[in-house]
Amino acid sequence: MKALHHARSLFTGPGATARVIGAAFVVGTIAAQHPNPVFNRLQAKDTFSVLPNWRFFAPSPAMHDYHFLYRTLDEENATSPWRTLDVIAGRKMSQIFWFPDRRPEKAVFDVCGEVLQVMDRGGFEAGLQSPPYRLITSHLRHLLRAEGQESVKGFQFALARDAGYDTSVEPDMIFMSPYTPMNPEAAL
Template sequence: MTADLEAIWGLAVAGFLCFWFGVSAFHQFRPHRWTRLMGHDVLGLIPRWSFFAPNPGRHDIHLVFRDWILDEPTEWQELDLGSLNSWTRWIWHPERYASKAVADAAGGLSMASAAARETGARTVMLSTPYLRLLSWAMSQPVPPDSTARQFAVIASQGFGPTQTLELRFLSEKHPFES
């Protein structure tokens, strides 16, 4: 009896994984009617891969933060994502995960803030991307007299004197707990 039950569970799991793979593969083509159905995937279980994106990234995304001391802002500082200029970067580059996470959270924050603008609500502050970026900013070292912290998402394009910066998002001030 136990062997039969194991075989049934094995077939059920294998069947589910095959179904999930098929749905995931079908999702890569994004047929028009499929988009409405994917709105019900609230847990994000059906992945969308873009190994060769049709719209390549043209901007670098930066998370910057500043502290408030006696109601005066300090200079903006960029979140430290680790050293990016190592000669081994082409083969071993663990920092790319942090920079990818910041870029993904910034993209999610852009969508959440657009949705919040439509409703006129401040719900963007409850979104996962906002809380993730806030957590990274708040986890940075705090100067002794600092009372609050604010973060911003900046997009940069180009290099050197021709580099352009664009403010994508500016958070509210978040006080530190006493």
């Protein structure tokens, strides 16, 4: 009997309104995180976005990584072997708390996705004129100049997609650029 009285007093008496609202908020927040679309109805009714959605970090998690490969063309028209432009570093335990180096990796992922979206909508030529493509070529020019490769007159890059840490899946080559001059105003 005493337990029933205690349970009833949770919903009556001083502070009952705050407890009920708090409990509803906690239950609503937990339900809003559930991946099943049935629970999305709760967020649809949340006009003022009171319930947090912690899925914004990865609503659809990445299932693959992008890798840049590049090769150069020298003054004698000799092509170098393909080299990997490494932007994804190995993980450390401290990165659970602090990981500012993740930004370049995220940028690569976003730029690759943008180039591919532009090409899907407008074709190969549209992709070559897009800002993300120009960003990639500018970055590679800067990298090659920083390496001191004076005899390089142009470069080509490729974009590969793999399954991240799953090494059993072969990478897919999804894009290969035409040769690009080191001097943007020059033609190869």
